[in-house]
Amino acid sequence: MPSTVHPTDLSRTETLYLTGLALVCVAVLVRTFEGEGEPLIASLALSGVAFSASYAMIRWLGPTFIKAGLKGRDLSKVNNSHYIPECMGGICAIVYLLTIIVFIPFPFFKDIVVATSGGGNRDVVMNVEFVQQGRLLHKFPHSKLASYLSAIISIQSITLLGIGDDLFDIRWRHKFFIPAFASIPLLVIYFIDFGVTSIVLPTFLQPYVGRELFDLGFLYYGYMSAFSIFSPNSINIFAGINGIEVSQSIVIALLLAFNDALYLFTPYPHPATDSHLFSLYLLLPFLGVSFALLVHNWYPARVFVGDTYCYFAGMVFVVVSILGHFSKTLILLLIPQIFNFVYSTPQLFGLIPCPRHRLPHFNARTGLLEPSVTKWEKDKQPRAVIAKALRLLAQFKLLQLKEDEQGRITETSNFTILNLWLFWRGPMREDRLATELTTMQAVLGLFGLFVRHRLALLIFREDNWNIRSAV
Numbered sequence: 001m002p003s004t005v006h007p008t009d010l011s012r013t014e015t016l017y018l019t020g021l022a023l024v025c026v027a028v029l030v031r032t033f034e035g036e037g038e039p040l041i042a043s044l045a046l047s048g049v050a051f052s053a054s055y056a057m058i059r060w061l062g063p064t065f066i067k068a069g070l071k072g073r074d075l076s077k078v079n080n081s082h083y084i085p086e087c088m089g090g091i092c093a094i095v096y097l098l099t100i101i102v103f104i105p106f107p108f109f110k111d112i113v114v115a116t117s118g119g120g121n122r123d124v125v126m127n128v129e130f131v132q133q134g135r136l137l138h139k140f141p142h143s144k145l146a147s148y149l150s151a152i153i154s155i156q157s158i159t160l161l162g163i164g165d166d167l168f169d170i171r172w173r174h175k176f177f178i179p180a181f182a183s184i185p186l187l188v189i190y191f192i193d194f195g196v197t198s199i200v201l202p203t204f205l206q207p208y209v210g211r212e213l214f215d216l217g218f219l220y221y222g223y224m225s226a227f228s229i230f231s232p233n234s235i236n237i238f239a240g241i242n243g244i245e246v247s248q249s250i251v252i253a254l255l256l257a258f259n260d261a262l263y264l265f266t267p268y269p270h271p272a273t274d275s276h277l278f279s280l281y282l283l284l285p286f287l288g289v290s291f292a293l294l295v296h297n298w299y300p301a302r303v304f305v306g307d308t309y310c311y312f313a314g315m316v317f318v319v320v321s322i323l324g325h326f327s328k329t330l331i332l333l334l335i336p337q338i339f340n341f342v343y344s345t346p347q348l349f350g351l352i353p354c355p356r357h358r359l360p361h362f363n364a365r366t367g368l369l370e371p372s373v374t375k376w377e378k379d380k381q382p383r384a385v386i387a388k389a390l391r392l393l394a395q396f397k398l399l400q401l402k403e404d405e406q407g408r409i410t411e412t413s414n415f416t417i418l419n420l421w422l423f424w425r426g427p428m429r430e431d432r433l434a435t436e437l438t439t440m441q442a443v444l445g446l447f448g449l450f451v452r453h454r455l456a457l458l459i460f461r462e463d464n465w466n467i468r469s470a471v
Contacts, residue, residue: 008063010056022052032106039107043281047288050099054092054292058303061091070166072304076241076362076369076430084301087166089245089309092289093159096312099285100152107148107281111140143193144274150185151282151319157182158232158315162308172348176233182315183228186322187221194325197221202459212461224322231330232314234337237344239310240359240418241369241430242301246294247438248336249313250287255333255445256320257283262453272325279324286316299431332448336441340417343398347374347415351386358414360422360433368427371400371419373411381408397424 010018025048032038032045065071065085073080105112161178164170197220198213206212216223239245260276260283290313296303321330331338347354353374360369376382382390390412394401400413400423413419421437422428428436 008059010059014055018052018055021048025049025052033109039103039109040277040280042106043103043284046099046103047284050095050285050288051292054095054289055295057091057095058088058292058296061085062088062303070306074242074301074304076359077300078364078367084304086304087163087306087308088296088303089293089305089307089312090159090163090166092293093155093162093308093312096285096289096316097152097156097159099288100148100155100282103281103285104145104148107277108141108145143189144278147189147193147278147323148281150189151323153185154182154319155312155315158311159308162306162311165307165311177229179229179232179311179315179318180225183225183318183322186228186319187224190224190322191221196325200460203461204459224327227327227331228315228318228322230341231318231334231337232311234334234341235314236307236310237348238337238340238417240357240416241299241434243294243298243431243434244418244437245305245310245313246290246297247434248441249309250290250294251438251441251445252317252333253283253287253290253313255442255449256317256330257287259326259329259449259452260324275324275326279320279326282316282320286313299429299434329449329452332452333445335444335448336417336437343417343420344415346386352382352390352412352415355414358416358419360418362430363427366427367429369422369430369433370427371413371422373400373413375411376409378408399423 025045028045029042029049032042062085065087066083070085070087071083072086073082074084158179161175161182165175197217198215199220201209201212201214235245235249238248257280260279263270263272263276264280293303293305293309297305317330317334318327321327341348346352347358355372355374358372361372362368363370381387387409390399390401390409393399394412398420399415400419402410402412404410413423418433418437421433425436
């Protein structure tokens, strides 16, 4: 019978490091109030606190999750007789939400001091009508606060979906569109605060259309709603081995933070500075909780992240890209996820039999992962059109396919990027597969940023980073 062997206590070294990190971050946080709030420094300090809290709580609450039935066995290990706590991404999501709630006063500290009748406003000479009103709330940036609060609501909503999925194992067709409802607060604030639904046409199309901008109207909101569905689900289906969900999310978050930094460290004030600062305020705590989870989820995993983390991570990316006004940039960073989704569609939409789990097959004799396969019986062959498509994919090395002497298909590899990578590269250890796929995510993401800020100038007059085309 499976046992529940797992370390739950922090070592002395871990306790000292986490306590020291938390104390230093709290000290930095207190010092920020001596100036004008310094929200970016405060966000970085809170991220350190979030890392310490997540790290410790993941370790401490593991047995509690197992007692509650949130447990599973790692089938890709030789010794898989002991249970591992699942749904630990929920801890990170909750710590993250509490962190960004605590952070609310910091980006508005200067506005609170100026726009209220207390603090630094005591020596200001005010008109009589303002004195009668008491507080100068008409000067407070309510739109920014509304954007921040809508982000919290959307992330909280998707976290509830993830926890519900981990608890009740909701079917795909029932949960697929739920992220669209979680995005409604974002879209409402986007409509009220920004409302831009026009796209810039490539230079070679402008002479034919007769304009530089093309207004999509409400189709643009449909695009953003569809994007909010795709992003959480794309992280969720790019999964199946230790560490891959968290590592891909960390890479995407780091690339987004790097893109934000491009707009902050310019020799001149950039008009998009506030939007990219807003993005960093949400990304830094996310990185803090994600690194804490990765330590426990990397090979050999001591915890499973669950669907909660996948939905939570995907929605964080949606929030920062929509409210930061760079959703098209995020698409370029999700190239592996887009490919994995398109590649998986034959099984996701029932054209080909889809098993409950399509994770790679573990060969206990070699200790390596191999592509998992779908078996085809002699009397249950694919239809002629599908069989032809399968053979075509196999011809282009996009599918592992086996046939018997009569030319009947006996097995095909499952349609996931993990199985495809194993087909290309051959059997390998689980940690090596995760490392290679994470490296691929980083390389393609950097290429996406290069396309966004350099190659795009071949078909557009300028980039919003204020780089102009030579044409």
